[in-house]
Amino acid sequence: MGAKMTNPLKGTQVELPPLFLKDNLEQLNGAQKRDRLRTVAGQILTGERVYKCGRHRIGAIVTISASSTGAMFNGVETCGSIWHCPVCAEKISNKRRLEVAAAIDGTKERRGGVYMLTLTMKHAPFDKCAALKDAVAMAWRKLQNTRAWRSIKEDRQIFGTIRALEITHGANGWHPHLHILLLTENELSEHEQEETRLEIFEQWDKKIYALTGQYCHADACDLRPTNSSEYLTKGADRKAGKMKWGADREISKANIKQGKGGKTPFELLEAAYYGNRQAAAMFAEYAAAFKGARHITWTHGLKDFFEIAEILDEKIAEISPEKVAGQDELPFSEDLNMRMIVALDRGTWAAVCRHNLRPDLLDAAYKHGRAGVVGLLAKYGLSVWLGTGHINEDQTNAQFSNDGKVIFNRVTARPPRLTEMPHSATPWKD
Numbered sequence: 001m002g003a004k005m006t007n008p009l010k011g012t013q014v015e016l017p018p019l020f021l022k023d024n025l026e027q028l029n030g031a032q033k034r035d036r037l038r039t040v041a042g043q044i045l046t047g048e049r050v051y052k053c054g055r056h057r058i059g060a061i062v063t064i065s066a067s068s069t070g071a072m073f074n075g076v077e078t079c080g081s082i083w084h085c086p087v088c089a090e091k092i093s094n095k096r097r098l099e100v101a102a103a104i105d106g107t108k109e110r111r112g113g114v115y116m117l118t119l120t121m122k123h124a125p126f127d128k129c130a131a132l133k134d135a136v137a138m139a140w141r142k143l144q145n146t147r148a149w150r151s152i153k154e155d156r157q158i159f160g161t162i163r164a165l166e167i168t169h170g171a172n173g174w175h176p177h178l179h180i181l182l183l184t185e186n187e188l189s190e191h192e193q194e195e196t197r198l199e200i201f202e203q204w205d206k207k208i209y210a211l212t213g214q215y216c217h218a219d220a221c222d223l224r225p226t227n228s229s230e231y232l233t234k235g236a237d238r239k240a241g242k243m244k245w246g247a248d249r250e251i252s253k254a255n256i257k258q259g260k261g262g263k264t265p266f267e268l269l270e271a272a273y274y275g276n277r278q279a280a281a282m283f284a285e286y287a288a289a290f291k292g293a294r295h296i297t298w299t300h301g302l303k304d305f306f307e308i309a310e311i312l313d314e315k316i317a318e319i320s321p322e323k324v325a326g327q328d329e330l331p332f333s334e335d336l337n338m339r340m341i342v343a344l345d346r347g348t349w350a351a352v353c354r355h356n357l358r359p360d361l362l363d364a365a366y367k368h369g370r371a372g373v374v375g376l377l378a379k380y381g382l383s384v385w386l387g388t389g390h391i392n393e394d395q396t397n398a399q400f401s402n403d404g405k406v407i408f409n410r411v412t413a414r415p416p417r418l419t420e421m422p423h424s425a426t427p428w429k430d
Contacts, residue, residue, distance in 0.1 A: 070321025
């Protein structure tokens with residue numbers, strides 16, 4: 001029986017299942033690791049959509065589609081939460097990075113300046129995550145309504161801002177901070193940059209004190225020029241597919257990067273994976289505090305200025321393929337020409353989830369197509385179901401029309417029972 005803990009999303013006592021998986025995360029690729037952590041997040045947040053994300057069927061069958069850029073499941077629920085779900089966060093942050101990079105590069109092309117403003121506040125181990133998150137978000141909103149901020153914007157020709165919210169946890173408790181890109185019509189001199197930093201710090205200090213009764217440290221405000229990852233990455237690294245960490249990544253991927261001084265929420269989730277129940281409780285506290293919060297906020301009209309279409313996080317997660325082993329960030333498109341290659345019935349899909357095979361199936365579909373999926377499932381005593389019965393590799397082509405679409409009829413066949421359980425995992429109840 002799992003240990004009891006208070007779920008802050010519900011406010012009631014719940015049974016937390018044993019944190020169960022025995023795989024060493026360091027030996028897994030990125031896709032496998034994110035899949036395992038999503039499972040643990042679902043166990044901790046049983047009342048949230050991440051509990052069903054990537055495993056709960058929304059139809060009679062689950063299909064796998066692939067293209068030259070990636071692979072994905074269809075017919076499975078997606079939570080679309082950048083805060084709760086490592087898998088959805090990866091998809092969403094990839095799209096948001098492209099948007100921020102477009103704004104940075106567009107400003108540079110206009111010979112403007114791009115500056116990274118970082119704001120934080122004092123905090124102590126006993127401070128609650130929600131209170132700190134609300135304080136920094138409210139302080140920035142109030143600062144933007146001041147006459148002093150309007151004067152700063154006019155003097156420095158700031159025509160737009162892009163704000164990202166982030167929090168980590170360390171020895172001194174929760175550490176909230178804002179990363180804000182300031183986009184200016186012209187580049188600022190070093191003297192102007194320092195003057196701007198001091199003027200913003202003065203207003204920030206006042207707003208934080210009004211909200212918390214505490215003044216800020218002198219290093220609570222930082223301002224420096226910055227560039228996009230594309231700009232920072234030189235030719236050799238670009239050819240090798242290695243991108244430097246630019247402002248676009250700092251803004252869009254701050255919540256999923258590796259923490260420096262403290263642990264990010266998903267690093268707390270890693271500790272929970274190995275059975276650390278304090279880390280699980282802290283992740284639950286964070287999840288309750290950030291549920292529904294805006295991750296990235298643009299100045300009104302700024303996306304239109306750069307001709308960036310608005311799209312919701314949930315939609316991005318729903319239509320984006322998942323990254324597989326060895327892939328860099330995927331290009332985003334609402335029309336990736338995905339081609340359905342196989343279908344799985346409910347019994348096979350339940351076994352896939354039980355064996356933690358989801359990322360491996362996508363990897364096989366992307367790299368080897370239909371034969372790769374069939375071969376992988378065969379290792380676990382499973383068959384692909386197409387509505388016309390089970391198929392073997394030599395029968396595969398007969399089950400598809402010339403354009404690659406599945407031919408269905410009313411005859412259904414159940415997959416064989418599993419003959420072995422090579423992975424140790426606690427099965428989910430569907």
